[in-house]
Amino acid sequence: MANSNTRQLRIAIVGGGLAGAAAAGALSRLPNVQVRAYERAPAVREAGAQIAVMVTALKVLRRILSPAAWEYLQSRLYRGDGTDGIHHRHWKTGEILTIAISPDTPRYLQEGRTSRVSLHRALMIDVPDGVFEYGKEVLKVESHRQKKEVSLHLSNGETKTADLVVVADGLYSKIRRQYLPETEVKYKGLVAYRINFSISRLAHIEDLPNDSSSFRKGSNVVILSRLETGTYSFAAFLQEPEEFAASLRWEHALGQAGIHRIKGKLADWHPLVTKVLDALPGIDAYPLQEAKWMEHLIRDDTVAFVGDAAHPTAGGWGTGSAFCFADVWALYRSLHRTCQGKETYNIPHALQLFNESRRHFLQRVERQFDYDKMDTKYVNEAVDDHDEFTKRYRERYTLISWILEHDPELWWQEVEAEERHRNIRHDKRLSQL
Template sequence: MTLQNVAIIGGGLAGLSLSLFLNQRNIKTTIYELRSSNITSAGAIMLSPNALKSLDKIGAFDRIKSKGYFFRDVTFRNDEHEYLDAYEMGNADRFGYDALRIYRQVILDELRSMNGEAGVDIIHEKKFSHVVSENDNGVTFAFADGETCTADLLIGADGIHSTVRRYLVSGIKPAFSSVMAVTCAIPTKAVQVPYKPYEMPVSIHGQAGAFVMAPQNAEGSELLAGIQYRTHERTREAWDALFNDKQQLLDIMRADYDTWNPMVKSAIDAVPLDTLAIWPFHTVPKIEKWKSDKGRVIILGDSAHAIPPAAGQGVNQAFEDVHSLSILMGAANQGKVQWNESLDWWQEYRQNRIDRVTSLTNEMNRRRLPGWAGEGETIDSSWLFGVEIDKDVNAWIAEKK
C-alpha cells in the first residue's frame, strides 16, 4: 500500500502539524477546514516538552519560542501562600525544553504560514459530510455542498465532535464531566502579590478550590486567571448563552470572594468582562478502533481521545499522535511495514499513553476542586516528558523488518 494523497479533515493544530510532518516524507496533503480563514481562536495553551520536541522536528519551535512564556513548575500554595507542592510541566535540563505557554492563535498562524510555504492546500468553509465508499485503493468522501473527493487516506482531525468518527464507531458522544473552567485575562501588574519575586504560574488553594494564575505572553504582562466550577450539562445553545453572559460568569468567579486572600481578591477585582470565557470539560469514551477495517480512514487527536485540560495535555497528545503516525506512514510507503498492522500497533502505543495522561488529568482535577490541602505524592512527569517518539516507533519498525 502506498499513501501519496492524504485528505485531512480539520485545520486546527493537529491537522496543520500533521500535514507538515507528512510533507517531510513527500506525502501530499489537502486540509479541509469547516471555519472561514478569518476566524480567530481565543485563549492560550500550554506546550510541554513532549510536544515541543515534536514541533521542533517540523521546524515550528524556532518560530514560536520567542512568542510565549517559558516556565518549569506550577506551584501549589494554600490561601496563606504556604507551599503545598509543585507540578513540573517542563525542564530544559531534564527534557530539553521548559514548558511554553502561548496564545493558540499565534501557533495557528505560524503553522498555517508554514503550510503555505510548503505548498499545502487549505480549503476553508468546507464541511465534511460522510464517507461514500472505501476499498483497497482508497476512500471517496463527500462534503455538505455535494462535492465528492477521493484520497489514498482520510484522516479525521476534526475535534471532539468529530464527524469522521461516526464512520468508524456509532453512538459515541462526548460526555460532560460536571466541571467547567471560568477563565479570563488580567494585567499582571494589577495582582497584589504578598512578596517579590512570587513564582508564577501558581495554583492557590482555598475553601472554594483552586484559583490559578499563569503568565501567557512572552513578557509575562498578562495572566490567565481561572477557577474550576461544578455545574450541570447544558444544550449547545445554553452553553453559548452562558459564554455570552459575562456578568453571570463574573458572578460565578466572585461567588467565594470573601474567602480568598488579598492577592486573589485583587485578581478578581481586575477581571475585564470581555475576556471572561468558559471551558466545559468534556471527554470522549475510550474508542475501540481509530481506523476503518481497510485502514483508509483514521481519527486522531480530540477526535479519538479528548482529554480535559487540567493537566494541559490535550493538544500535546495530539502532537504526539501526528508525529508517531507520520513515521509509520513513511515506513509503509517504503515497504518496511504492513499498513494495517502498523495502525493496530500505533493505536495501542498511543492508547497506553492516553490512559496514563487521563489518570494524571483526573488527579489534577481532584487537586483543583475544594478539599485538597496538599496530600498525595509529588507528581513525577518523567514518563510523560521524556518520551522519545522516533526511538519508540523506529524500534517497532526495526522488529518488523
C-alpha cells in the same frame, strides 16, 4: 520531490485545529504526497485563551517544525525566570508545593505558556500555500476497499477522493461518531473560565509573581500567568452544576456577571486570585466535555484519527495539544518508514505501526484519569489541615511526569523494533521450510 513514474499519495485532513495544522505541516514534508486539508470554519480561527505547551509537545515540535516556526514558537512561550515549569501553589497560603517538570530538562524543552493563536500560527508557518480549504465541512467518509481509496462527502455537495484520511475534527468529531455512533459526549462537571488581557490592568499589584502559578483545591484549579510581552492570562476550572453548563452552549462571554460568580466561589482563596479577578475586563466560559477514547486510532486501512477526535477529553493536565502532536509524529514516522526511498507507501502497514505506537500509551493515560479522581478525593479530604494537605498534595500530584514528558519517538521505536524482529523470525522460519 515527486517521481513522474509514481502517483502521488493523496492525503486528506479533516479539521484545521492544532492537530490538523500540525498534520498538514508535517505530512506535507513526506516524499511524493499531495496534502489537502478541509476546515469547516470560513477562516483560520483559534480562541484567544492561553495554552500550556508541555515538555512532550515541545519534544515533538522540535522535530516537526522548521527552524523558522520553532524559533517563532520559542519567542512566544512564557516560562518565567525559573527552570521548573509552573509552580503548584497552596490554594490559600500561596506557598509553592511542587514544581511541574524534571529539573534537568533543557530550557528549550521546558513547558511554557502562550496564546492559542500564537501556537496555531507557529504550526501554520510550515503549511504550504493551497493545502487548506476553508468553509469545507466533511460530513462523512466512505472507504472503497477494492480501489484502496476513500471518498469524503462535504456539506456543500462536493466529494473529494484520497488514499489516506487523517481525521482531526476535534472532540465532537462527526467522523468518530460515524464509526462509533454509541459514544456519547458528556459534561465533565467543570466549566473553564478564561481570558487573556493587557498586563497594564495589574500595574497596581506590587507582589505579582513572575512565574506561572497554579492553585488547586479539590477539582477546582486557578492558573495565573504572564504570557507573551504585555499580556496576562487568567484561567480557572471550576465545578458547576449541569444546568449552568448547559446555559453556556450559546453564550460564552459572561462579562462582570461571570466574574462575580467566580469571586463567590474563590472568596477564601489566596488574595492574589481575588486581586487579579478584580482587574479582569470580562470572562469567557466553556463547559468541559468528554467521551470515551477510541481503543484503536485507525479504520478501514485508510483512516487515521489524531488529536481530540481520537481521545476526546477537554482539559486534563494541559496535555491535549501534546497528544495531538505526538499522534501526528507517530503517523509521520510510520508513513515515512513504509515508503523508505521507494516513493510509494504501504498505507495499511503504516496505519498498523501508527496505531500500535499510540494506543497502549493512550489507554494508560485514560486510566490515569480515574486514579487522578481518587487522588483528588484523598488530597481534598485533608483540605482543612494545612500540613496534612501539603503532605498529600506533594505525594500525589508529582507522579505524572510519564505523561507530561513522554517521548512518542521512543514508543514508536519500540513498536517498530518489535515488528522488525517478528519479521526476521518469520523469514527465518520460511527459509527453513
